[in-house]
Amino acid sequence: MATSIADRAYGTIRADIVFGRLSPGARLRLDRLADVYGASVSTLREILSRLSSEGLVIAEGQRGFRVASVSPAGFEDVAAMRLLLETYALPLSFSAGDLEWESRVVAAHHKLAFMERRMLAGDQKDTELWKRYDREFHQSLIEACGSQTLLDLYGSVFDQYLRYQMVAVVFRGEIAAEEHRTLLDSVLTRNADRACAVLTQHVNGCVAYTLESGALV
Amino acid sequence: MATSIADRAYGTIRADIVFGRLSPGARLRLDRLADVYGASVSTLREILSRLSSEGLVIAEGQRGFRVASVSPAGFEDVAAMRLLLETYALPLSFSAGDLEWESRVVAAHHKLAFMERRMLAGDQKDTELWKRYDREFHQSLIEACGSQTLLDLYGSVFDQYLRYQMVAVVFRGEIAAEEHRTLLDSVLTRNADRACAVLTQHVNGCVAYTLESGALV
DNA sequence: ATTTTCAAAATATCAGATAATTTGATTAAT
């Protein structure tokens, strides 16, 4: 048994929230979850407690748990936080990253670009995998920043951001792909300023696009 | 019964970690904790899970929990994160805060200043209360920033920072008190730039002072 | 010294049980 029951259920529930299979605001009844995820009520409570301090779940007094709700303001808030952390970390990572790091970025971009080409070709079924690669790429960009605290916070913020993106399954296709390529290029030329500028545009563009789509109203 | 058993125990354990009554690295044996904090093992696990996603506790595979350990690098890391969040939020709060907010800051500073005078007069026994007021003052400064996500992250980061300060019970007396006065004054004149500059000095000074004290080695 | 072995301790997880709270529907009162 590689991982514990709790870890497995934690990962599944978390993904179910992030990818929208558990809708925003949905009540999370303990006994029902226990059935679905094959873990006991006590274990479930542990998991939901963890998720609630990550902001994906809300614990309401004596009224149990529910999936955190979404709002346009919430998206802008989370996006701003993502930008703050990521633009802070990018220059640090760019100046501290070695060849080992650089090649991890190249590898992450390779996977992401492959997926983007597939999506552009009309194959929309692996949205989830695509988003996973998106996350891994962005994470790899800042991985060499040297601050574990920042990377932890970023992980939590990114998944909240991701959930918003998924609520309105938005594929901005060539625009985003181009921005990702520019980001990769800035890594190879170690141009942190350019990377920050593109990233800001990347995130703000995505937020604007999503909000305009009306999916969050 | 105003608050639940879990909430009460959570608060107590958290304070015990932040204020050093539970030492960095100490193992947290479940049955022992259950005795001490008057909660069952299942409830304890819930609490420790929460604390572990806040970074105050480490969950080690199948080996239970322990208090997160400390290191000079960890302090610098957390301090940098605190500065990032706080200097980002200060200008926002300064421009969005109304009179209601301003008066909350004045009130928080009043309590903090009172405590600082007492500590300067040689009465070192209420260190914990002093730190609580310190926290409340800084929290109040950014409270009007408009981002709940930021305030949540800040709360978690601040307590990690606080723990480092408490490990080396450092009272920088008049220096810190002066900086707090300057911060209050910047609120009243809405000078965010000055506030950020003072804050940066405040935090960096405290980190340097603590590291030099050798308490973290 | 290093490795192997094995019992004791601790953890992860579960399945009920109990008390307190919340929810919703029903009834009573304005």
Added chain:
DNA sequence: ATTAATCAAATTATCTGATATTTTGAAAAT
């Protein structure tokens, strides 16, 4: 007809005690 009061069912919070794994540490063997 709306609001308020009432009450049983559902749900949660919490505990106890049980089982299966894992980890730990000491003793034995190499």
